[in-house]
Amino acid sequence: MATEERNLNATAQLAAAVVPAAGRGERLGPGAPKALRELGGVPLLVHAVRALARSRAVGLVVVCAPPDGVAEVVGLLDSHGLEGDDVRVVAGGATRQESVRLGLAAIPADIRVVLVHDAARPLVPVEVVDAVAAAVRSGHPAVVPAVPLADTVKRVEPQPAGAPEPVLDTPDRSTLRAVQTPQGFDRAALHEVHLKALTEETSVTDDAGLIEHFGGRVVVVPGHEEAFKVTRPLDLVLAEAVLARRRATDGY
Numbered sequence: 001m002a003t004e005e006r007n008l009n010a011t012a013q014l015a016a017a018v019v020p021a022a023g024r025g026e027r028l029g030p031g032a033p034k035a036l037r038e039l040g041g042v043p044l045l046v047h048a049v050r051a052l053a054r055s056r057a058v059g060l061v062v063v064c065a066p067p068d069g070v071a072e073v074v075g076l077l078d079s080h081g082l083e084g085d086d087v088r089v090v091a092g093g094a095t096r097q098e099s100v101r102l103g104l105a106a107i108p109a110d111i112r113v114v115l116v117h118d119a120a121r122p123l124v125p126v127e128v129v130d131a132v133a134a135a136v137r138s139g140h141p142a143v144v145p146a147v148p149l150a151d152t153v154k155r156v157e158p159q160p161a162g163a164p165e166p167v168l169d170t171p172d173r174s175t176l177r178a179v180q181t182p183q184g185f186d187r188a189a190l191h192e193v194h195l196k197a198l199t200e201e202t203s204v205t206d207d208a209g210l211i212e213h214f215g216g217r218v219v220v221v222p223g224h225e226e227a228f229k230v231t232r233p234l235d236l237v238l239a240e241a242v243l244a245r246r247r248a249t250d251g252y
């Protein structure tokens, strides 16, 4: 696992990354906003930005902070050596989609490739970041990393709390993937669909979903099991174990 640190370098030849980090983390339980919760003594957000900075394909990182926490996030990143023109902080919005749209607005016009990476995915291996960026550079306007599923999936008809849910169908698991981030885009394509979504009041759970909603094509590249999203308390336990293994084996 490459753990080499490098400085970011905001040039048009490199991709910019938007890091939505403005969520409350309600599923994680009471406490600070999720991106500011610590993993191995370091905020999730810092792990995520460092993961992006390890990629030679990424030059600029724009962090979408909790609207009332921009100054705190600036100070936090600065205290972890992530300061300067190549790491910018803007106020996020009420939804992940709005946060991404606000982050996009902070990217210089000459940058053509944009990655969008959840602060809640702190341990994404650099190989995944590189693969997503390379796939966009090769001509795919929208790219997602994803992993196969280990459970059978069933589509159900939601019922009131406590009532059993009728199963509607069971998709062939081999045709399903769990989608991760960073997701990669041609900047103009992503900008267009976010503007359309704002106008039409369309909201979906990931940026690639916006591309699909408006008729665009998305391709999948291999993700990684360590790029999982820290959503619930058990995810933080798993992340601590992954980090401990990396620190023991890679000097992470």
Ligand SMILES: Nc1ccn([C@@H]2O[C@H](COP(=O)(O)OP(=O)(O)OP(=O)(O)O)[C@@H](O)[C@H]2O)c(=O)n1
Binding pocket: 019, 020, 021, 022, 023, 024, 025, 026, 027, 028, 034, 035, 064, 092, 093, 094, 095, 096, 097, 099, 100, 118, 119, 120, 121, 229, 230, 231
């Ligand atoms: N208004 C929001 C909501 C979410 N996010 C970010 O989007 C990513 C994925 O969202 P999720 O895992 O759902 O985070 P939360 O919204 O914080 O979690 P919860 O739904 O449990 O509150 C996270 O990095 C989160 O900080 C964001 O930037 N702005």
Ligand SMILES: C[C@](O)(CO)[C@H](O)COP(=O)(O)O
Binding pocket: 096, 118, 178, 179, 180, 181, 205, 206, 207, 229
């Ligand atoms: C963007 C994402 O991480 C792709 O799997 C996921 O959709 C985020 O969902 P959340 O409910 O906003 O965490």
